[in-house]
Amino acid sequence: MTMTDPSTPPRPLELADGRPAAAAWSLRLGVVHLNHSSWGAVPRVVLDRQNRLRRHMEFSPGQWFPALPGRIAGARKSVADFLKVSPTDLALVPDASAGANVVYTNVPPRPGGEVLVTDHAYGPVVMGAERLARRWGGTVRTARVPLDADADTAYACVVSELNKSTGLLVVDHITSATARAMPVQRIAREARRRGIPILVDGAHVPGLIEDPLSDLDCDFWVGDLHKFGCAPHGTAALVARTDLRENLVPLIDTWGTQRPFPDRFDSETRDVSSYLAAPAALGFIERTWGWGTARAYMRELADYGEAIISMELSELTGDECQVDVGMPVNALRLVRIPAPLATTPHEADALRNRMERELGVAAAFTSFGGVGYLRLSTHIYNTAADMETFAERCVPALWTWARQG
Template sequence: MAQVDDDVALIVLDQITSATARLMPVDRVGAEAARRGITLLVDGAHAPGLLAAPLDGLVCDAWTGNLHKWGCAPRGTAALVARGPLREDLHPLIDSWGAAEPFPDRFDHQGTHDATAWLAAPAALDFVDATWGWETARRYMDELADHGARLVAAAFGLPGTPEGPVDVGMPVPGMRLVRLPEGLGTTRLAADALRDRATAELGVEAAFTSFDGVGYLRLSAHVYNTPEDYEHFAAVCVPVVEKWAREAAAAPAPAA
């Protein structure tokens, strides 16, 4: 809040950061923003399913969260919550025949929009609840993410790679960070390139991220994951990633 002055009209804040899997103090920021009369939009992309009640105790003007991540709904399915006067000022980017309807109907009544994903979302959420129970599922995700992070972090043996998972300060269930060997994934573009390379050469889908010039492997766990997934990554993929790090360290510096 020290960066907020009288000219700030809108704060956009992640509820859970994508790059570092850290829970942000959105409740405290929301209370202070409300006191100062500043509109707060909370980006809760990872929150539905991962947090039991992402809106409980949260003071904000608008909140949005993806249901296709931890909620297992079809891709592109999200929820939008708006409170107070802001509700009347929110409009879809493209007007359709429902444009004159009040919020939220004008978002739902898009003439050619395929609503299949939205209609399937409750079935996806109910399936997880009926099969495992969301509380049990989150506990399993958290314990498995801990196990996977310890396993993968221990597999990295290059100098400059800290031992153990990264302490992000405010962790969330189901996601953990492991620092990559020095020199890998130091920018967002470099991290994205690592993700694409891992898919092409290793046959795995892995989240490589970057924050403050440091590259990370962001491990996630869901009910469809097992310890064998992380054991495979530690045994098969980590040695290859270490080879990439050695190659990057040996490469000549680009010409000035």
């Protein structure tokens, strides 16, 4: 991997005809989009593909729905090839949280057992874990991992909380609020040694890690394709490679429910054009730039954005705003923002809404341990100018809003 100077802006990516990469997306003009990792963004050609599929569905539903399982199976194969897993190990689900709920609904019961999560876990995934623990008559235990924990420390923090009562371990591959990786391969090996089922939440992973399930011996893994994979919204993968997958059934029963995994997830009587258009998104990035080039560009742009934004904030506030994240992620960065901004998730969301409404910048803000952060995320359509706009326009506003209380 070639390391670049984070103070040097990377050259923007272009389409084959010389237009900026952003021309391939239909994002609202006049807004700086710096929050790809929350909801993603779908290229125009993929939206066109999805709309053609919808027209076909509505034109002849009597032909469409009986043939749908075969269409979904074809899409599954393309997604499985992208993730480098077997198509027989992968089901398509609406999003990572839905995949997690499939697991929670069907994991073998453990009366009185504990579900172990970390303090970096995504809120709705924790909510599902709490419901599962209540059904078991048990509890949720939380492993606390410092933001600056390296791989060894993060591993130790999680496995030290495992015990004989642990019925399920839930750990993030890449954390949402804190934009860091977890040493999931090592953690999964230890869970396997102890006979503890493990669910890995990889919501932000597809597209960011080339071979995400390599050497990852977990029972269940979920990942959103509509984030960095740029598939239509409502598309995710549920990967299950152990015998526990035979217990997994869709959240809504269909005529295919009695079929084996993952075929039982292919029978749908709703609009799953997002599933069917997902291969078009993955293929568009590969054909136009190549996923390796895309990941390298996103990393270099995130380096640049983190450097200039944290520098501007540090100079303005007199505090160190660059964050020591123990296991950083290539397209995601945290920058500390002035107190008392975004000290809770609710305040972080309110700050996100205010920034887009008043400044025309769509950015994510998060809270961890009572501290507010900008969670910077990049994609192919972003440029160094987007980062410079945030540094020049939004940093002074954040400082003003913080002083206003």
